[in-house]
Amino acid sequence: MEYLYLVALLIFLFTFFMFRSPRLNNPEHVLQDVGDEVLILHTPLARLWPSQGKRINKQSAARIQHADNIITVFN
Structure with missing residues (x-):
């Protein structure tokens, strides 16, 4: 039973690191x-494995909107 608590704690710490890490969440990585093309790595898991990101053509982006910490790309 102790192993279950240890595994749960490790998963929690790994997830917390992925969502709070400044290395993974800075604009150069997103x-x-x-x-x-522009590669959009929208989740922390995609930032670890860039093949899971979404690619859009630069010509298809009609508008880019920035509001606080949110970037919206309209195509």
């Missing part, structure tokens, strides 16, 4: 310029 939006990446890849040639004619």
Whole structure:
């Protein structure tokens, strides 16, 4: 039973680190310029494995809106 508590604690600490880490959550890691496309890494898990991010063409982005900590891309 103690192992279950240990595993739960490790999962909690790993998740907390992923969502609070300044290394994973800075703007350079969230939006990446890849040639004619922009790679959007919208979750901390996608920032660890960039293949899970979403790519959009720069020409298809009609408008980019910035409000507080939220960036919205309209295409």
